[in-house]
Amino acid sequence: MHEFRIDGPITGGTPAALAAFLKTARGAAVQITINSPGGDAIAGSAAYAQLRGYRGAVTVTVEGVAASAASLIAMAGRPIQMHDGAFLMLHEACGGAEGQAATLRDRADLIDRVSAVYRRAYAERSGKSEAEIASIMEEETWFTAQEAVAENFADVILQPLRVAASIDLTIFDFRNTPSALRAAIQRKPSMTEQTTLQEPQAATIQEISAIARRANLGIDWVEAQAKAGATREAATDAGLDAFAAAYAAQVRPSTVRVLQDEGDTARDAESEYVAARILGRSPVGPAAGLRGHTIADIMAHRLEQRGQRLGRGMAAEQIFARLTTSDLPNLLTNGASRAMAELYPTVRTRLVExxxxxxxxxxxxxxxxxxxxxxxxDLVNEGGEVTAAFxxxxxxxxxxxxxxxxxxxxxxxxxxxxxxxxxxxxxxxxxxxxxxxxxxxxxxxxxxxxxxxxxxxxxxxxxxxxxxxxxxxxxxxxxxxxxxxxxxxxxxxxxxxxxxxxxxxxxxxxxxxxxxxxxxxxxxxxxxxxxxxxxxxxxxxxxxxxxxxxxxxxxxxxxxxxxxxxxxxxxxxxxxxxxxxxxxxxxxxxxxxxxxxxxxxxxxxxxxxx
CATH class of the missing domain: 3.90.1690.10 (phage-related protein like domain)
Structure with missing residues (x-):
């Protein structure tokens, strides 16, 4: 079975990684393993929609925590499994914004619409009314595996698995974190546990796919690495070797930089910043450092990364004149696409549900x-023939x-x-x-x-x-x-x-x-x-x-x-x-x-x- 792991916060890149994984799975049964405190509410909604629309069987397993946006993604599972000792948390969507009163009102309205999307999903999965779900979300309710099954938010309880301690809940302002979970996070692992945690793990399909995209490698390479059980480090080395072999005659310093995480982070931050500008909200993550920058500032930084020297105070007109034909379209496309991913789930008809x-x-x-x-x-006697009943x-x-x-x-x-x-x-x-x-x-x-x-x-x-x-x-x-x-x-x-x-x-x-x-x-x-x-x-x-x-x-x-x-x-x-x-x-x-x-x-x- 193909597995997709969600470890750590849900980000704007989660839906894209999930889409690539599902495309690779090609309708086969998939396993979604979650140990996440949540994160980007819109990204969680998009990931949930992708899984609900997937034509193959989807099994979700909560290893440690599925809180906030991660709990919504978990609702796409048929079945939903939780390890004994795991937690599921439901609460209302939240977010910040800056600007004039109209901008703040628009942002508040968007958050309300996102919460409505979550309420409907929780209600459909549990059979509860949306009014009951609204009360559960308002209280920031945490469920143990036993409670989640009893309330129809999960189906199966698995053997205990100690992984929740790997999640950092301090980055989120949760007010009702269970004391048992807080203690598990604070407890230092034993030497046996440390040895187990240090054992190399096979890379997930989305990690291998990300390496393949950066090195311009095809699906055959991804499948070969996954079949071999390559670790992330081994897959990265193999990707670099394949990239070097294919493009040895064309390697330039600027070309190699695309394989570096710093370059990908910068592009992601630029896209997030443009999306935030379009939506009238505050940029999050690394993009927060771009607050106050213009489009020309971002393009100038990109040119400097390529080794071009720009004079102090160079006019925006001159900066745009130095761009390649794909620079500006890529920036606007990525930013606008991210904005659309946030906007669209809030305005869709409920008939789609x-x-x-x-x-x-x-x-x-x-x-x-x-x-x-x-x-x-039909009843089949011993040794009897099974006929087509459907x-x-x-x-x-x-x-x-x-x-x-x-x-x-x-x-x-x-x-x-x-x-x-x-x-x-x-x-x-x-x-x-x-x-x-x-x-x-x-x-x-x-x-x-x-x-x-x-x-x-x-x-x-x-x-x-x-x-x-x-x-x-x-x-x-x-x-x-x-x-x-x-x-x-x-x-x-x-x-x-x-x-x-x-x-x-x-x-x-x-x-x-x-x-x-x-x-x-x-x-x-x-x-x-x-x-x-x-x-x-x-x-x-x-x-x-x-x-x-x-x-x-x-x-x-x-x-x-x-x-x-x-x-x-x-x-x-x-x-x-x-x-x-x-x-x-x-x-x-x-x-x-x-x-x-x-x-x-x-x-x-x-x-x-x-």
Whole structure:
């Protein structure tokens, strides 16, 4: 099984490393091992989305600590394993900012939206209501392995493994760190433990991939190093040797520097600084040292790293004239991409939570295969033949489409270090891409006057013959009870009941938001902790929907009727920057390759709403 380790803080580079790892895994089962105090909340959200959208099996193991953003990533596991003595911590998102009142308000709003993303993920995994999760997060709640399993945040408890002491929790201002964990961190390891910790460990696939990228080596080299069980030091030496052999005739001091960690750290800090400028927040990590610098200052430093001598006080115009054709595009692309990774998860439609995510390799139509029947397993006598009990039938087709926009950054804006227009465009583009994604998803619900698109069997998604249309009624406790009964009685084309369907979300238009939330609040208020609560309902309000019609959707882990497809699994817009001789300055382009389709009609129930 392919393993990806998250040791230490979650940073802006974590999602990129995880994406490279998942691409290498190619749909095979993966093991995500976590021992982390958390870190970048947005990066944690992006990593969680990548794992939830991965088509292969994902097993998560918490070795010591999965706190803050790391606990969200852990929620993507099916199953989630925790070593006895490990801890899981949930709390609200936090962050800082500087600037005028409007900037601070925008930052506070962003943090609220990030916390909402976390609440929904925790609620989906545990089956608790978002109100319960909000209370847990507000209190900064720490769970032992036993408590996490009892509260449905984990599935399996493994044998104790003493690794938590390797985590530095002092870099985060946690207020409720358990005394047992604090003592474990402060206790010095014995000589036996020290010897064990000092034994060389095989490099993780992401460490080998990082070395390969720096040395311009291919996937075959990565797989060979991983198969050989190379340590990080051995892989680094092998990468340097391979790089030297391939480029011996072209080696220059500036070329070798790309293999040095200092150069990578500088590039990462530059990207973080540009992203912070675009988002109007404070830069974090090494990028904090760039506060107050202009784009020209950053480019001047890059030129000096290459050995160019710049006169004191050289004008920005002269600095830009010395850049290569890729310097400025790379800086803007990396910074804008990081900003997009923070912005986009906060504006996406919640309908995506209910969908199956597919990685589509190209723009050709792809057939979504589904089960033709759902009969129980057959009894097989000793020596008897095992027959195919789950035949497949041709399903619907999904085909990617591209949606794009461009924004010119003028030469004057770059010289004047004015990124205000770019910041506005990035915010608008993120919302525009999210609007397109929501229109595609919501369009499946509104097609056919609310009955959905006509599927390959000749019937619309919602049809009386499928049993997924309720008697026309205003949303109420009685109408909801009938919809729940209908969902649990749904049958496949062969007449077999589709078991395990569990009501999860009421989907409504803004006109019916108050009514839906009031109903769910009343149902929740009548249930105490001591009573049996078979499920908790959440309300999804989709602005792209109109009218009185409402839908009841099953818990995603039991059924996903909608499929969202993304080119190479990239669930957010791609940002590119390019320059041309005809244009002074640079042009940023955003494009989003996305599609939506109904994969299986069995699961959802709809009602015209009276």
């Amino acid at each position: 209910l969908a199956q995510v597919r990685d589509l390799p190209d723009f050709r139509p792809t057939t979504l295969i589904r089960l033709a029947q759902h009969k129980p397993l 035949p497949l039938e041709n399903g619907e087709q999904i085909k990617l489409a591209t949606f794009a926009n461009v924004f010119p950054v003028s030469r004057e804006a770059l010289v004047n270090d004015d990124l205000g227009g770019l910041a506005e465009w990035m915010s608008a583009s993120a919302q525009g891409a999210a609007a397109r994604e929501r229109l595609l998803a919501a369009g499946l619900l509104t097609a056919g006057s609310g009955l959905g698109p006509t599927l390959s069997d000749g019937l619309p998604w919602f049809d009386a013959a499928r049993g997924n249309i309720g008697t026309n009624a205003v949303l109420s406790a009685t109408a909801l009870a009938m919809a729940v009964a209908s969902m649990r009685s749904l049958k496949d084309g062969k007449g077999n009941t589709v078991f395990a369907l569990e009501p999860f979300a009421i989907v409504v238009s803004p006109e019916r938001e108050y009514l839906a939330r009031q109903l769910v609040a009343e149902l929740t208020a009548t249930t105490t902790r001591a009573e049996v609560q078979p499920y908790n309902l959440t309300v999804i309000v989709e602005p792209a929907l109109t009218g009185n019609r409402w839908w009841l959707a099953p818990r995603p882990v039991t059924r996903r009727c909608i499929t969202m497809g993304y080119l190479d699994g990239r669930q957010m817009p791609t940002v590119e920057t390019f320059t041309t001789p005809e244009i002074l300055g640079a042009t940023l382009r955003i494009h989003f390759d996305v599609a939506a389709a109904v994969q299986d009609p069995i699961g959802w129930v709809t009602n015209a709403g009276g």
